[in-house]
Amino acid sequence: MVQEAIRRRNAGTLLRHVHLGGPVSRAGLAERMGLNRSTIMALTTELTRVGLVQEEPPPDTGRAGRPSLLVRPTDRCYVLAFDVAVDRLVAARVGLGGSILERREAARPRAGPDLHRVAEVLAHFGRQLHRAAGPEATCVGVGASYCGMIRPGDGMVRFGPDLGWVDQAFGVELGRRLGLGLPVAVGNEAHLGAQAEQQRGAGVGLDNLVYLHGDVGVGGGIIVGGRLLGGDGGYGCELGHMVVNPYDGRPCGCGSSGCLEAEVGERALLDAAGRPAELFGRDAIRSVVDDADRGDPMAREALRRVGDWLGIGVANLINLFNPGMVIFGGMLCDLYPGVASQVRGRICRNVLPVAREQVRLRTAALGGDATLVGAAELGFAPLLADPLGLLAASARRR
Amino acid sequence: MVQEAIRRRNAGTLLRHVHLGGPVSRAGLAERMGLNRSTIMALTTELTRVGLVQEEPPPDTGRAGRPSLLVRPTDRCYVLAFDVAVDRLVAARVGLGGSILERREAARPRAGPDLHRVAEVLAHFGRQLHRAAGPEATCVGVGASYCGMIRPGDGMVRFGPDLGWVDQAFGVELGRRLGLGLPVAVGNEAHLGAQAEQQRGAGVGLDNLVYLHGDVGVGGGIIVGGRLLGGDGGYGCELGHMVVNPYDGRPCGCGSSGCLEAEVGERALLDAAGRPAELFGRDAIRSVVDDADRGDPMAREALRRVGDWLGIGVANLINLFNPGMVIFGGMLCDLYPGVASQVRGRICRNVLPVAREQVRLRTAALGGDATLVGAAELGFAPLLADPLGLLAASARRR
Structure with a gap:
């Protein structure tokens, strides 16, 4: 045995x-x-x-010999991967090897929607993808990324400020509506983004990295000694709620003020750049960076200000984690090029020399798909733990 | 085999x-x-x-039956443990089981001294302790705690701001002067304090804890998933250099300003309480806490101010690490009772509810010996890895 x-x-x-x-x-x-x-x-x-x-x-390598x-x-097995992001709902069929074979996407209204609406949109996509895969292919797992704090084990959303969710049984509800008889493994989007970047992105081969995921807020995924930092309840890595501005900080969705995400999130930048309140999203961020490149003083001052707060946060994280790499994901991919010098300046001022000797700063190599790719890996985990056992059990169920 | x-x-x-x-x-x-x-x-x-x-x-349990x-x-084997702390140089002989069998201590001048002086004082104590142990007892290892950043592997002090050391071969030098033919394993004092508290102190059985060690500065030792957070080079856990006060922060020994250790270290408290510059040390800290208890307004205001900075730092750490416990060691043992309500207030305001559900706050159960006990455990590591092999090799050397 x-x-x-x-x-x-x-x-x-x-x-x-x-x-x-x-x-x-x-x-x-x-x-x-x-x-x-x-x-x-x-x-x-x-x-x-x-x-x-x-x-x-x-x-063909051009070399002689056999x-x-x-x-x-092969394409025999796949997983369904879902991403509840700030601006969209995504579903994808992902094959062994990690390629996204097919995807469906819907825009997500900024406010709401509730658990049942989100689960139904995703389950509808999921059932379509499952049918399109044909009868020869086997769905071996389901993973989902969610922009909030997730209870490990059952996919309960403990706190999802962005959709206003508290204690919503997302994983269970999505699994029920999919009707595939498979559990849905749910993870926090930044945790999954960090793991995806470590497995397939900018951080391949690194044991210690910090991943910052920006959208409306800023989430974090931190790899320590090769493993995601979970903490006692799986709620660690909340770098977005590090207080960086204790005096006149902007109010934060968490109820406090001066948190990193309040100072460097999308709204902070757009307000500082004088953009109207109706504008949001990654195009709006890019336009500020572009305007600054063209010399617009208000856009440059906005980037200087936001870049300094981001730099303080990143410097604190490097002092704490001595990582090999810091990776900027989500909308921070778009923002980072505009604030890189500001961030590096803060690192030089605030990080102890021996801890900054080796650290590299990068944007996410997987771009906007980091969270979705991470969700797919959650779905593959049972297969990779015991492929022969899982397929035998799956054949018995048919 | x-x-x-x-x-x-x-x-x-x-x-x-x-x-x-x-x-x-x-x-x-x-x-x-x-x-x-x-x-x-x-x-x-x-x-x-x-x-x-x-x-x-x-x-005798009073119960019947055999x-x-x-x-x-037994007492057959022991280690030598050393502690280069901010105010003293300590050497001890520690037995299996962790009891301190004998110790020697010297006051340390605040400024300096250099590597050779420190190594000679400690080696002199060490040789005395070794002789006193008698010929039946075997010294199986040597560990040392140092208040600075240590390169893992060879005990090089990369940065010891308190003594002004940069790249000093402390471990090698102490080993040479001891002349026991044993390597000296050196660790950062806060790292060792954290491990000692987890193994024998307030944090026994916990997989995730944050230990803050206060003296002139504030060091940190953070246990993540049962293991000390090292980071790529072993220089992680530098929570004392987290910037908490970016506007009018006090200058810090690292060259920056507004670092946690600049705002909550010994000097910050004593200055805020209006104590003269000649006063320092744990007695001085205790007298501020005592005066505040007696209602002295300046002492109370000093504690409120320092407690608030400490609270911001601790809240940030709980958001990042979701630990089961935060432990206050070194002079923070003395300070914490005077600022506990301030710290708890900040945690309530700044930590996300799901991350603060379970966390406990404690002072170090090992008190001032946490770092020395941690150093002893470093010394015991080779014996515990392979006791039979180590004793056989040691017998062959005699």
Whole structure:
């Protein structure tokens, strides 16, 4: 039984390597996993038999000799991934290997909507995507990203200030409406964005990184020693509510004032740049950065001001976490180029020299899809933990 | 060979249980370690043979029947622990089980002294303690706590603002002068205080805690998911340099201003309370708290002001780490009772409700010895990793 458990876990590890790292030869897998070639061959054969991987010749390298076959994931299994973002509702079918095979998207009104409306829009998209996948493909998991604080385990939204949700059973409700008999794993958008950037984005290979996700507010996902910082209840990483301006801070959605998200969120920038209250969203942010590039004094002053608050926040985070990288995601992707020098200036002034020796600053490599990609990884987690067991159970259910 | 490695690791795990948890029956060990009784008996016998543990009857419980013998650590092995604190140099001989068997202490002048002077004072104490231990006892490790940023691995002080040290080879120099042929493991005082409080103090059993260590400045040790937050270079946890007062902040030793340690360190409090510049140290802090208790308006205002900055810092840390406990150590042990209501008020205003549901605030249970106890644990680490291997090697060296 122990050997069977080891074999099943090794199958999961092998699948994770090709899922995250892309096509790789058996020899490469043997090296990465520290196993001998005959074990790798047995595992590959079994994963091929159940249809999760296939072997194929590599692209022509121009070199002589018989090339090694590459093991790569197939399209047999997929997950459904959902993203409840500040401006849109997204659903996607994502294949092993992480490619987004098909997606549906709807604009989201800024105010509301309630749990049932959100769950129904997403479930409708999900059912469409499931039908379009055809009967040969198997849905192996469902993951969702939500812009709020999520209770680990059951996908309860404890606090979603943006939609005004408190203690709403989002994961359960979405799962019920999908009707696939699969649980829905829900995560905070910034946590998932951080994990996605570490697995597939700017932070691949890094054990310590800080990811800031901007939209109306600013969320955070922090990787410490290779793992997401959860804290006791899974509610850590709330860097947006770090008080940076204790004197005349702007009011924050949390009820306090002077929080990082109140000082560098979308509204703070647009107000400082004198934009009308009806304007919002990433186009509005970009137009401020563009105007500043063209020399507009009000836009430049707005960026200077917001950049300084962001710089204080980032400097504090570097002192605390000594990360290898700080990644700016969501609308901060658009803002960061306009405030980079301000942020770097603060880091030079406020971070202890030994902690800033190595840190790099980057925008999210996955751009606006970081949260969706993170949600898909949540959905893949059960398959990667035990692919053979999960497929056997799924076949019995049919 | 694999079985031999497992046996040696299990011996270390057993020894760690009695070292940290105190005397325990073989049945208790079997349960905690998930091993059967015959394995526990074999391990106990072997550890008894090399003199690391002994078995003895428990204190009379008044119950009938033959009581189980308790396994407890002996005095055969000890470590030398050192603490370079802001006001004193401490050396101690610490036994398995964590008791401080003997100690030496010298006052430290506030300014300086240099590496060679500090290392010589400590090495002199260390040699005295070693001689006093007698020939039957074995020194199995050396650990030191230092009030500055330490490079993991070689005990290099990268930045010790308090003594004005930059890139000083403290660990190597102390080891050379001790002449015991043992490496000296060096850690940052607040990191070690946090670990000591988690292993033997207020935070036993907690996986997520924040420890603030106050003296001239404020250091931090943060436990995330059961492990000390190191970051990429081991320089994380620098919560003292979180900017809390960006407008009219007091100058900080790091070159910036408005850092948490500049606003809540010893000098900030004593200045606000109108104490003369010659006064310093924990007695001076206590006298401000006492005066405030007696109704002195200037002392009360000083505590209100410093407490509010401390509260902002602690609230930020709770939002980031969602810890089960925040522990105040060093001079903050003395300050905290005078500012607790101010700190709690800030937590209520600034921490998101779901993150403050469970958090407790405590002063360090180990008091002023937290850093020294942490240093001793550094010294014990090699023994606990492989007690049988280490003693065999040590016997060959004699």
